[in-house]
Amino acid sequence: MKDGPTTTSIHTMTDVWDAYRGELEGVDDQIHKNLDSSVGLVNTVAGHILNSGGKRIRPLLLVLSARLCGYPGQDVFALASLIEYIHTATLLHDDVVDDADLRRGRQTARKLWGNQVSILVGDYLYSRAICQIVSFRNQGINEVLSEACRKMAEGEVLQLHYNGNPLITEAEYLRIVEHKTAGLIAASCGIGAIIGNASIERQDALFRFGQRLGIAFQLVDDTLDYAANGDRLGKSLGQDCGKAKRRCRCFICCNSVRNTTGR
Amino acid sequence: MITDRMETRTLSDTDLDRIITLMQEYGSITYALERARKFVMAANLDLALFEESSPRRALSIVAEYMVNRDR
Numbered sequence: 001m002k003d004g005p006t007t008t009s010i011h012t013m014t015d016v017w018d019a020y021r022g023e024l025e026g027v028d029d030q031i032h033k034n035l036d037s038s039v040g041l042v043n044t045v046a047g048h049i050l051n052s053g054g055k056r057i058r059p060l061l062l063v064l065s066a067r068l069c070g071y072p073g074q075d076v077f078a079l080a081s082l083i084e085y086i087h088t089a090t091l092l093h094d095d096v097v098d099d100a101d102l103r104r105g106r107q108t109a110r111k112l113w114g115n116q117v118s119i120l121v122g123d124y125l126y127s128r129a130i131c132q133i134v135s136f137r138n139q140g141i142n143e144v145l146s147e148a149c150r151k152m153a154e155g156e157v158l159q160l161h162y163n164g165n166p167l168i169t170e171a172e173y174l175r176i177v178e179h180k181t182a183g184l185i186a187a188s189c190g191i192g193a194i195i196g197n198a199s200i201e202r203q204d205a206l207f208r209f210g211q212r213l214g215i216a217f218q219l220v221d222d223t224l225d226y227a228a229n230g231d232r233l234g235k236s237l238g239q240d241c242g243k244a245k246r247r248c249r250c251f252i253c254c255n256s257v258r259n260t261t262g263r
Numbered sequence: 264m265i266t267d268r269m270e271t272r273t274l275s276d277t278d279l280d281r282i283i284t285l286m287q288e289y290g291s292i293t294y295a296l297e298r299a300r301k302f303v304m305a306a307n308l309d310l311a312l313f314e315e316s317s318p319r320r321a322l323s324i325v326a327e328y329m330v331n332r333d334r
Contacts, residue, residue, distance in 0.1 A: 068318035212306035
């Protein structure tokens, strides 16, 4: 591995993107290389969303965690690409559950090809990722990732259970977020630590780091829905509260407003 | 009002505007962002086990980015 960036050269998120651009290009190469289904429609639909300008935060966290733990090799690119596949599968399924028409300012796959195709291509991406992950023959990685997938599915069902219920408590909201969002982000950091042969203490620390980051990420995401400029978000303000499939993120407003005013 | 509209799935655009106004008025958004910042602070403490390095610095900056991003 060539010399990495120096500590003093990294001050902002732009510096991080610049410093690790080469690594992320390695991840992108793997993403495209593995999109090799013999069924053309699978590659078309998966490519539509995988090339829609996602920030690749999870792959970045996996690469950084592995490098932090001293792993110098290129297997991180394949592992990080598979994390992105799983994340993408959840987006395809989410857009069906939410009846979403727009994602990242573009028409959703379900809008273009229908719900059935979206669900099935999401299933394909999950399966493709699992096939590839087990080829690493690393039981630690298998366990972390399968547990993350279990938690994500559980979190989505829990969210559906509270759908449109403004009486959800903060603790319940955080439980959903920890499962559906933080699980995969924590797994990304944890897998980086595992492939880096870090001590159990350090693996746990990086996993916790990812978990807390994931919760913060979702809290901000839900808040931006009400506070940000709608054009920049690529969707309308309050969409998640106003859509027919309302999400429980309205807890932020409902609880604090109700507690303060009794309305 | 919010409870009724959400439970009966009759939230209009006017209701939504009213909710967003109430959220801003009562500091809901500020509260949620403050909670997010606390999670990021705790996350950064998890990195204390690792010696200073470029990846550690980058992870810390990614953590800050989580709460400072605007999209």
